[in-house]
Amino acid sequence: MATRTIETDELLGLDRTDLLEMLRWMILGRRFEEKSAEMYQIGEIGGFCHLYMGQEAVAVGAISALRKSDYVITAYRDHVHALVCGMDPKSIMAELFGRSGGGSRGKGGSMHLFDPANNFLGGHAIVGGHLPIAVGVGYAIRYRESDAVCLCFLGDSVANIGAFNESLNMAALFQLPVVFIIENNRYGMGTATHRAAAIRNLADRACAYDGMHGWTIDGMDVLEVRRIVESAVERARTHKLPTLIEANCYRFVGHSMSDPNYGHYRTKEEVRHYKLKEDPIKILIERLQKNSVISDEDLHQIESEVKAIVEESVRFAEESPLPEPGDLYTDIFVADSQDLRRRDPWR
Numbered sequence: 001m002a003t004r005t006i007e008t009d010e011l012l013g014l015d016r017t018d019l020l021e022m023l024r025w026m027i028l029g030r031r032f033e034e035k036s037a038e039m040y041q042i043g044e045i046g047g048f049c050h051l052y053m054g055q056e057a058v059a060v061g062a063i064s065a066l067r068k069s070d071y072v073i074t075a076y077r078d079h080v081h082a083l084v085c086g087m088d089p090k091s092i093m094a095e096l097f098g099r100s101g102g103g104s105r106g107k108g109g110s111m112h113l114f115d116p117a118n119n120f121l122g123g124h125a126i127v128g129g130h131l132p133i134a135v136g137v138g139y140a141i142r143y144r145e146s147d148a149v150c151l152c153f154l155g156d157s158v159a160n161i162g163a164f165n166e167s168l169n170m171a172a173l174f175q176l177p178v179v180f181i182i183e184n185n186r187y188g189m190g191t192a193t194h195r196a197a198a199i200r201n202l203a204d205r206a207c208a209y210d211g212m213h214g215w216t217i218d219g220m221d222v223l224e225v226r227r228i229v230e231s232a233v234e235r236a237r238t239h240k241l242p243t244l245i246e247a248n249c250y251r252f253v254g255h256s257m258s259d260p261n262y263g264h265y266r267t268k269e270e271v272r273h274y275k276l277k278e279d280p281i282k283i284l285i286e287r288l289q290k291n292s293v294i295s296d297e298d299l300h301q302i303e304s305e306v307k308a309i310v311e312e313s314v315r316f317a318e319e320s321p322l323p324e325p326g327d328l329y330t331d332i333f334v335a336d337s338q339d340l341r342r343r344d345p346w347r
């Protein structure tokens, strides 16, 4: 992964505003999660919490290729996808805190972010469980004769389960505008991808489905992600054809907040290498500096804007009340909610 596919002087014809916007999203994602980790350590955030640090180029590059009317769906490592889709950072932080000001009113937590106003359809905890939903979204798009596209992000482990084949088969068969993006961060919890998948490039699985293209790309380079996803999105929008993209990337921290950053499955040297040499934020900054697109002052300004956003989100979360015990019975599907309410001991 050390050699980049895109030349350092290539900026895909994007203007300065777009490039700085991408960098800003990546830095916001990183700082937001650094703060989340801090809040987890002091007990403000509990339960499952999976950080995305190191993988920011994938969500930012891919989602920046979309229109507002397109859809995004992902697994549980979802904070940055939600941010880039436009979900309010205050609502995300409050959700992580389990407070009523959160997007799911504090009842979903880190893995279940959801924001229909921004077409962000989750945040799903069951490995591969959201792929059939993405296919349903693609079907709905066609049924409504819309030209929208659905981006479906998934972990590398998902490429080995049944729902992967069922979903990709149906997407190809019905010609649905879904772009599947495997975030191959080299591990599924503590299992290396190559120990679980009997194939070198996961994207090669695309050849099993008529009309589906497969790409394996450098997921640490936000511009490479943007370039390939843009062409896949265009293909989906215009020709209603699905694509499978495998973005090679790396997570800098443990699988979740309750796991150590290294564990027995990878070495400190490996993690150090990626943090020092393959950090997607550093890669973009260096490229922008080389092309005289960004000054130290610009960088300083982005950092201070992002800091203010993150601090405001924590303040909001801290001030937001916990859900009421009675909220256990709201926003759920039950046959007879009146009956449940009658039995609610807190009412």
Ligand SMILES: Cc1ncc(C[n+]2csc(CCOP(=O)(O)OP(=O)(O)O)c2C)c(N)n1
Binding pocket: 077, 125, 126, 127, 128, 154, 155, 156, 157, 158, 185, 187, 188, 189, 255
């Ligand atoms: C159906 C199912 N089986 C097992 C789990 C437990 N589990 C949570 S995350 C995970 C590994 C997923 O790895 P990958 O898809 O590579 O995503 P990553 O965590 O690397 O982003 C497993 C096995 C689960 N959530 N759902």
Ligand SMILES: [Mg+2]
Binding pocket: 155, 156, 157, 183, 184, 185, 186, 187, 188, 189
């Ligand atoms: Mg993985």
